[in-house]
Amino acid sequence: MLRFEDPIYFWLLLVVPLFFLLRMASWRKKRKQLRKLGDPDLLAQLAPDVSKYRPTVKFWLQMAAVAVLVLMLARPQMGTKVSHEKRNGIEAIICMDISNSMKAEDVAPSRLDKSKMLVESMVDHFTNDKVGLVVFAGDAFVQLPITSDYVSAKMFLQNIDPSLIGTQGTDIARAIQVAMHSFTQQEKVGRAIIVITDGEDHEGGVEKAAEQARKKGINVFILGVGSTKGSPIPDGQGGYMQDASGQVVMSALNETMCQQVAKAGSGTYIHVDNTSDAQEELNDALTKLQKGETNSVIYSEYDEQFQAFGIIVLLLLIADVCLLEARNPLTKNWRIFKKNG
Template identity: 40%
Template structure:
């Protein structure tokens, strides 16, 4: 099994497109500058030592080396074998709202990203408990089945966005029902759900679904994200904000936290309700309650004897940078003077 000890370093790969764009811009500017001097062939004769292809070759080696450094810093590790281990824990299912209203920015940077950061911090604190993730909008989907693989949980969490559920809405009840189907009730461990939402439920009877979960000893808690005053919902196109959602009259749609709905769900589910803000995600309070759940021994397969592989990537990066360093921007006149395939006229 492959895992990354410092997976956050992989975000550094996002700089590669920026480097490419900058290089293309500079190359285009140089090309225009050379063209302004006169005829291309005459200019080439005036600058016989200048190579127009070697900068591209040096840049390719640089990009490859940079990518290897980033991967090396993330410390890829390979698990050599698995073993059966006994764990004592409980099962926790996170139900995360990914409807468009979660893009509202009354929590920084927005409701969804704020919730994802809080979940990532929660995962870092977990030990033997199992965690799963369900995303929902107009429909609900299992993003991550119940697992003790916290590295995989953070990786799946990082990919969550509002585009992954095609049907808009906030079907909290469907998410609760799907969470109940995802639990293994035969293992006897304590079970709980944490719903992270702005509470704008318009699809189903979430309170009834929470009651059904409580009847099977599954506590349903709710973390409300958003504010009572609300905020407009941004329109994101190709990663950029291009405006705000409006209603049929042209007025901006203001998304507000529906605390009454959140409180009704948590009350019916036998859990707690906490309102998140910029300084407190509310998950710590919820986890204090979940910490009281019954924990039982269960079997789990886990990888062990993970071995670091960062040194291979850093060695490759060093070799690529060494090659790039010795590639000159100027032509080698001795080599360029060799005309091995020129046919001499008699």
């Protein structure tokens, strides 16, 4: 499997058609100037060693060198160890609440950061399972498609922030619906949707969404983060968020709603606080799910391949230097390119 570490460099390939357009404009201008000097056939007889094909060949050699150089800068890598593994595990989609209320600090260091730590610890316990990430606030989208690449999962996890979604609110039902469509088509595999939230659902319909998931054989687990007593929400400027009347907004865990959703989804409600109890409860609950055989293609190591591209660039440049625009007296009898006229 060949991959490119920095695909952004592919935009540089646009210089190739740009140079082509510039060359066409230059060629037309030069052709008009030659016509002003005299008859083209007569000019060809006066300069028999000039080839009309060699400059074009040199141009395309240069463009090929530029294109390969761009590919080299994109750091091509080849998977050196490819394994098709059959794993006995479950599929888990984690729905993480990233609304502003998750910034509350009634759970240290904050509700959101505690959630990240919990998920990272959970992924560390996975061996034969697949995991995906869905983030939600007033809307929901897939942050990481379901995968058995735990390194990527933890990398995407660290990038989760409330700024990812501009629509504020807490639409848990939408998150569950997105998660339901994010599993593989593999049969006989235990599936779980793990919703991590403070339970401040503003849209409704969440119990119905959990029931739909249950009917599809998907267990819905709810991890309620925070305190039922409520906590202010930091505004990022040293103060706390306020409502329209200037009162400090207090965000409290809606534990009753979380329990009802977990029951509707045939899952478990787990309260997340400053202890490690939630992690242990979740691990125990997931081990009870039916485990099935999942197919995974894993590219475990990648080798840099830019050296081969560098050699190709060097060969193209050498060919460009060796190929003269005028016919070489030493090779004038070779018929690789036709003469003018």
